[in-house]
Amino acid sequence: MKKTFLLFLGSIFFIACSSELDVENINEPNREEVLRGADGVRALASGLFNTWFIQEQHNFGSPGPAMWVMADWGTVTWANYGTLDMSMEPRVFLDNSPSYAYHSVINNYWRYMYSVTTTANDVVLAIENGLEIGENGSETAMVKGFSHFMQGLGNGYIGLVYDRTFPSDENTDYETLLVTDYAASINLAIEQLEKSIEIFDNNDFVLPEDWINGNAFTSGDMSKLAHSFIARLMVYSARNKEQTEAIDWLSVLEHTNNGITEDFNVEGDGNGTDRKWMSWYKYYLARPNWGKVDMRVVNLLDESIPANWPDGGVNDLPHEGKIISNDKRILTDFEYDASNNRPERGMYRWSTYRYSRLDDYINANFFAPVILMRKVEIDMLKAEALLKLNRLSEAADIINSSTRITRGNLPEVLINENDISKAITYERTIELALTGMGIEYFDMRRNGNLQDGSLLHFPMPAQQLEVIQESFYTFGGITPQFGTPNEDVSVNGWYKP
Secondary structure (H helix, E strand, C coil), rough: CCCCHHHHHHHHHHHHHHCCCCCCCCEEEEEEHHHHHHHHHHHHHHHHHHHHHHHHHHHHHHCCCCHHCCHHHHHHCCCCHHHHHHCCCCCCCCCCCCCCCCCHHHHHHHHHHHHHHHHHHHHHHHHHHCCCHHHHHHHHHHHHHHHHHHHHEEEEEEEEHECCECCCCCCCCCCCCCCHHHHHHHHHHHHHHHHHHHHHHHHCCCCCCCCCCCCEEHHHHHHHHHHHHHHHHHHHHCCCHHHHHCCHHHHHHHHHHHHHCCCEECCCCCCCCCCCCCCCCHHHHHHHCCCCCCCCHHHHHHHCCCCCCCHHHHHHHHHHCCCCCCCCCCCCCECCCCCCCCCHCCCCHHHEEEEEECCCHHHCCCCCEEEEEHHHHHHHHHHHHHCCCCHHHHHHHHHCCCHHHCCCCEEEEECCCHHHHHHHHHHHCCCCCCCCCHHHHHHHCCCCCCCCCCECCCCHHHHHHHCCCCCCCCCCCCCCCECCCCCECCCCCCCCC
16 A cells, blocks of 8 residues: 555545634644544544534435445435435436546545544544543543444444555554555444454443434443444445355344344434534435435335336325235334336336424424434344344344334244244335435445446445546446446346336
């Protein structure tokens, strides 16, 4: 790896220090000055989760909306955030060039996730070198554990999204750092999260409420959260069915057993100019007259309705495309809306439903909790692990004590492999929409279900390729198609136009 990578990341450090992380009393700080002082290091740590959150939940720098439509969970007729391009049917390849109008959704996410990782590295290194935080070092363990946690989230989400990465920790020499495949970032991220768990489990503290807004998490709470993110990374990093089968499901079960026991939310801080904790991701994709529910999901709820919009329009749909189902969530999470627009952009984008479960958030002007991880997500990962381990009765018990019954009021799942597998897929599809970024896409990817021609991960952004003097490359499409089938681009998925 060339020294130019260090210079590229160095520019991110200054962005993070001067604006995103809001370090007080430091005028255009350099790295050495910030890391010499306990207050500066603590301030860097305090802003790490917010930097990660903004990119995970804020459309303007996130591939989340493009993933949402590639997963055929949602559909749009608008062009913002690359959603129109990434939901073309037949699929087209991603334009990975600096001139692409929506290249920011690729490049910004890369830059800021590495901002999280390298800043967390600096904090851990400063503590390893003897810096103590708080009176008599009272906050040292908290800051170190939290920074290991954020190392894991930064490296981990880079590994979930991109094909090649630069995994790093506090001991990394950036001048000799080599590019590697995504799996190295996932493995390192899990190690870093495990380090955070060791610190959380052996110390007693309460995290300041503004570090993860509205949450005065105890060290025990943070341990549960770290276990949950490890389970996410282990499962969601799979690119195809073969990799999914090869997951260490016994380890997944262990982490879910130690994971969150209630929903993980961040408190929203409104729609003002100084907002730091709001989600355009949820707002745009769920609000009326913007995103809608793809007909694939409508079909999952009512198999009599086709999974694709018919040529004859709504009149060719059974009961005008209104879902008939015993699932009570039809009344709470979905709203019938047969109005559509922009037929010139493809009527295959049309739908009879929008997602209404987030209306309270949309109508609260962002002064409402932002859901990041539902307990049912961990429940279903646990049930899937038990299924893979052939512990069918236990898997059924998890499903029957969760949202299938408590929210859907559906019959208990029977104890057989096929019914349990279908129930897990159903619950994940209905319950996890627009929670953590990319979940719908990661699920479709790991199960080999993404529509043919969808990219299975994003290429390294063009700007980074320019820095390390490599040629541009990309993935996706059908004619032409770029990438290795079933490794970089989906083939034999749920649908091929």
